[in-house]
Amino acid sequence: MSMPRKLLSWFGLAFGLLWLALALIASFRYTGRDGVIDPIRGYWDVMALPGSELALPMIGIGVVVAALLVARGGHRLASRRAGCVLILAAVVLLGVGLGRAAGESGRMQRVLESGLGTEFLDRIPPEQRALATAPVTFGDWARPLNFDPHGIETIADVSYGDHGERNLLDVLRPAGPPGSGRPVLVHMHGGGYASGRKNLSALPLLHRMARAGWVVVTINYRLAPQARWPAPLVDAKRVVAWIREHITEYGGDPGFIAATGGSAGGNLALYLALTAGDARLQPGFETADTRIQAAVPYYAGLEDYDFTKTTDLLVAHLRTNVLPPERAADPAAWAEMLPATYLRADAPPVLIVTGTNDALALVEGARQFAARLKAVSTAPVLLAEVEGGFHGFDDTRSLRAQAAARGTHQFLEYVVARWRADSRRP
16 A cells, blocks of 8 residues: 555655646746757747646646545645645646636727727627627636537638648638628648648637638648748738639638738738739739738737847748748848838738747737838737737637637627728628
């Protein structure tokens, strides 16, 4: 009997250390180390996601383990007492993080009211407004890894180009009759232009929009290092051209296309908004209409990178894996990788969503870019800073992700309503 008790004691201590470490990582933003290629910056957000976006199940598991230790005499052995104390500290930290996330719906609402006007919801038709303003309930986020696609029909693996698996897309729409004239949302996954798939990210937002009556198109695109820049953007533009030609077959309105994505996909959404009509980026379909009507980039890399700074992890990745090798030392090529290069007055409405704790897509860069675009664009430019959000926070059905998806939904419904009123469409 002594061996199981010892094992339980050491398990409790190790568990407490792990839980507290995950809770601590989720409580802070990693600012990096200057002058060196810092791999911690690339992994910090991944390590932070359990404590930030899976906080509720972590609290539940922690309480169960602590109760088990106490039931087995946790007060008598120092190692078990230490394990219980560590678990309790982790639970408190995780609870504080949940409390911060609980305020996200209110913060998103204030951003929308500030950028669109306090009466912006009145512009949305009643049926769509009811769906967009429905509060985030406990059932919406209590199971953050449950991605049940109820109420959604998926048409998978539709080809939109000539590059095999990397030019496939999925169409998500409400189950039942396909209908017609539905607004379209196109989504590009993240992955540093080097990894990712169309059906693995941003599912809370994509499912919400499909259930609300939108036609959602989520795509694969060519990846580095096999396909170098601007291949991903060319593919994203080709998808817009494909939507214009084919989306009526799936119930969508080819006149209204919004774009979203996370990380590299967020950059692609911005590039679509800012490079419409650039024939250099549309080889073989130069005359196609690739305009979009709104963009919602999530945690896009928007800072002005110094491509001569070889000690920056992200810059090193872009120079080595994404830029064409023959252009790696070409300042013009570097400029093509910066969304700020393409600022234009006729940009569509943009809502930038980024986490304040993101170690990869820095909130300071998003603030700088939003100010620059707002100074030029005649359309609304909004910046929603998700309190405590890390890179990839929207890939679970967490409280924070659901609140951001709700705010995004309201923004897009507002833009659709204004577009229909301006174009006199039903």
